[in-house]
Amino acid sequence: MWKRFRSNIGAMVGVVLLAAVILIAIFAPLIFANTPWQMVQRPFLAPFSMDSLPLGTDTLGRDVAAQLAYGARVSLLVGLVSTLVALLIGVPLGALAGFYGGYVDEGAMRFTEFFQTIPNFALAIVLVAIFEPTLASITLAIAIVSWPPVARLVRAEVMSVRKREFVDAATLAGLSKPRILVRQVLPNTVSPIIVMASLMVATAILLESSLSFLGLGDPNAMSWGYMIGAARTVIRSAWWLSFFPGIAIVITVLALNLIGEGLNDALNPHLSRKGKA
C-alpha cells in the first residue's frame, strides 16, 4: 500500500507540503523572535522591503510572516481536533445504525438527517455565536457540523461488511454481537474513514478560516482567517495582508486533498485488485 501511495506523485507533493506546514507550525517560536501580536515596525510595510520582515507588516505593524507561522498552529490544531471529535461522534453512531439496523438504524439516521438538513456553515455560525468564540467552542462547532457524513459512510460500509461470510462465521463461532462489530466489522471499514478524515481536516481548516474571517474567531488566537478578515478593509492599499494567508490556506487544503486522493487510490480494494491482476 505504501508503495502505491509513494508512486503517486500528487500525493507525495501533498505530503511534502503538509510536512512543511507542520514543521513551521511546530517550530514557529524558534523561527520568529516576535510573537504574532507584537508591534515591531511601522504598519503597512510592504513585503521584501526589510530582510528581517520578509512578508511585511500588518495594520498595526505586526510581523506577517510570524502571524502566518502561528496561524498554521491554530488552523492545524482546529482541523485535526475537530475531525477527531467528528469521528468520535460519527463512527459509533454509524456503526450501531449499520450493524443493528431496524429501529436503531431508523433513529440514528433521522437524527443524522436532522443535522444534515441544516446548512453546515450557518449552523457553525450559530453555535459559535451562542458559545462565544474560543478555540474550544470553534473546534466543537466544526465537529458538530461535520460528523453526519461520517455516520452515513460508516453505516453504509458496516451494512455491506456485516453480510459477508466471515461475519456469519464469527456468529457461528459464538462471538457476541458487540464483539463482532468491534473486532471483525469495524476494522474492515477503516480505509474509507481514513480517506474521508483527511479531506475533513481540509474542510475544517476552511470552516475555521471562514468563521474567523467573519469575526467569529477566537480573538486571542492568531489564525489565517482572522488575518484575511482583518485585511479585508485595506485590500486596496495592502494586498499582501490578505494574499499570503490566502496562499497558506490554499497550500494546506490542497496538500490535504492530494493526500486524501492518494490514500483513496492506495486503499481502494478495487483498484488494488486490478493492480494485482
Place this chain on the structure above:
Amino acid sequence: MKHLKATTFLIAAALAAPLAAQEAGGRLDIVVQPEPPGLMLGLVQNGPTQLVAGDIYEGLLRYGTDLQPQPGLAESWEISDDGLTYTFKLQEGVKWHDGEDFTADDVVFSADVFLRETHARLRASLAYVESITAPDPLTVVFQLKEPFGPFISVFETGTMPIVPKHIYEGTDFANNEMNATPIGTGPFKFEAWEKGSYIHLVKNEDYYVDGLPYLDEVYYRVIPDAAARAVAFETGEVDVLPGGSVENWDVPRLTEMDNVCSTGSGWEFFAPHAWMWLNNREGPTSDVRFRQAVMYAMDRDFQRDVVWNGFGNVATGPVSSKTNFYSDDVTIYDHNPEKAKELLEEMGYDGEEVRLLPLPYGETWQRWAEAIRQNLSEVGINVSIDSTDVAGWNEKTSQWDYDMAFTYLYQYGDPALGVSRNYTADRIQKGSPWNNVEGYDNPELDAKWFAAATMISPEERQAAYDEIQKEIVDDVPVAWLLELEFPTIYRCDIKDLVTTGIGVNDGPRNAWIEK
C-alpha cells in the same frame, strides 16, 4: 457674570463681511450613517437624527468651535448676577415651516412640557429650573432654583430643540402623525424621505436671517456599507462625508484626491472621549497601583498614530481639552513599561487573567484592543480579549460583568453635563452603560464635583475643576485613552460648512458652493 449680551447685528455684520464672495444656489449631498430612526429631534436624539434634523429644528443658541454661545432663535440673552435668571430675547419675524408664527410660547412649551417628557439628558439639567415663563411674545425667562454653571450650554439644537406648540400641544407626542413630516424653524424644510435611499430637504425661503441659507437643497444619502460610502465620495456621488462615515484608513486615500478637504473641527461640543472602564469593585483592577500600571504600560501615542491614523489627542484625564474647564496640570502618564512593572511588583500582581472587552464598532476598535493587550502583556499583565456584539457589550458593561471595557462618550461642552456623570457615586446604577460603570466611589471628590456644578463665576469653576482633575487623575478610576477626532471630508469648493461646535449638524445653514 455681568451682561453677557451679544447682539445679532454685530454677529450678522461679522458674518456678512465676506458676503461679496458668497454665492447662492446649488445642492449638497451628505452621507448619513446609519439611517436615522426618525427626524423629530425632540423625540430622537441619536447621531444621525441630529445630523439631519439640525437643519430643520433650531435651539435658542448656537455654539462656536470655542463653545461660546452665539445667537440662534434667541438674538440676545442676559444672565443675572446671582446666576439664577436667564432672560432670552427672541428673533423677530420667525415663522414655522407651515407658516405659523414662532413665539415665546413655543419655547416654554418645548422646554417645560415636551422635552421634560421626552428628553432624558435635558431633564437632568431642567431639574435645576424653578420656572420657565414668557412675559411677552419675544421674551423667555428661565428661573433657576440654584445656580447651575453649565446651564448656558443646554440651549444647543440637539439638547433643547424648539418644537411647534400648535402641532404638539395636547397630543400624544410619540404618536403624533406630524412626526413623519417634521415642522421646525430651521434654514431647511423637510421635503421627502425615500426610506433606505435619501432624505431630501429644501431651502426655507422665509428664513429669518436675510440671505441664508445659500444652498437650494440638501440630500442626506443612506449608503449602508463603509467601502461603498468611500466609493460614492470618490465618484462624486456625495459631497460630504461627516465624521465616522468611512474607516480611518480610507481617510488618507480620500483626502489625497484633488479638490478634497478635511477638518477635525466641528466636534468640540461633543468632544468624544475614549477610555477603558476599569472595574473598581473586584479583581486586580480594584487596586489603584494596577490601574496606574495600565496607564504607564500603554503606548497611547502609538494608538493615536497607528490605530487612529494620527487623528485625535492623547487624553490627559477625564475632561477633554476641547471641553470647558479643562486642565493639563495633572500627572502625565507617558509610555513607561518599567514604571508599570514596578507598580505591579509592588502590589504583588500574580498574573491573574484580566478580561478586555472591545467596543464592537468595527475593525479600528478591534485593532485597538489588540494593541492594548500587547502593551499590557509586555509588562506582564495577562489579558484575554472577550468577543462581543453590540447587545453583549451593553449587557456586560451595564451589568458590570467585565474587568476592562472600551467605551467613548460625549461631553456636551461642560464637565457638569458630560463628565461628572461617570465618576460620582450617585451615578453608580446597574443597568446603564452610560453612568459610573467603573464603580468609582470617592465621597470627597463627589462633594467637589457637585460644588463645581453650582458655582456662578467661571473663574471659580475653573479652579474647582483644576483641583478635581489633579486628584482624580492620580486615582485612575478609568484608563483614559484618546480624545477622538472624526474628520469631516468634503469637496474644497464647499465653503463655511463647519463653523460651529456641532459641525455638519447645523453646517448647511451657512454653507455655500463656490462656482
